[in-house]
Amino acid sequence: MTVNRRGLAVSALAMAALGAAPALAASADEEAVAKKVEAFRLAQIAANPEALGALCADELSYSHSSGKVEDKATFIANATDGKSKFLSIEYKDPTIKVVGPAAIVRFHWIAEQEMAADGKKVPTNLHILMNWQKQGDDWKLLSRAATKL
Numbered sequence: 001m002t003v004n005r006r007g008l009a010v011s012a013l014a015m016a017a018l019g020a021a022p023a024l025a026a027s028a029d030e031e032a033v034a035k036k037v038e039a040f041r042l043a044q045i046a047a048n049p050e051a052l053g054a055l056c057a058d059e060l061s062y063s064h065s066s067g068k069v070e071d072k073a074t075f076i077a078n079a080t081d082g083k084s085k086f087l088s089i090e091y092k093d094p095t096i097k098v099v100g101p102a103a104i105v106r107f108h109w110i111a112e113q114e115m116a117a118d119g120k121k122v123p124t125n126l127h128i129l130m131n132w133q134k135q136g137d138d139w140k141l142l143s144r145a146a147t148k149l
Helices: 005-024 028-046 049-055 070-078
Strands: 056-063 084-099 101-115 121-135 138-148
Touching: 028 049, 028 084, 028 101, 028 121, 028 138, 049 056, 049 070, 056 070, 084 121, 101 138
Parallel strands: 056 138
Antiparallel strands: 084 101, 101 121, 121 138
């Protein structure tokens, strides 16, 4: 069998296309989790307690980059108390991996908040790990951990 450059190039392109196809095809659960993640981001920006409550599991463990850990009620109260507001939140380079009734979500968080007391703007740059759990037909945020960059 004779191998030439054109044959290698065509084979490489075919293999790349076949290898990329599974990565591009998200499962229904991955798509559902992606929608929940985006809804959570928007609820954080809006400081909407009802939306945050609907997205979080009752057993939520929400860890901040400072090491502070909150349960669902404390997280929602603190996220919506008006002491600060998010000017922007971006979830960059998200990955979602569904494993049975769990989904592992990772992304780079870039945000800016404004403090109500003095108008000071505070940027944050974090890596985030979220664990979502399928409860019935719905996905709920079960835990979240943040690491400073």
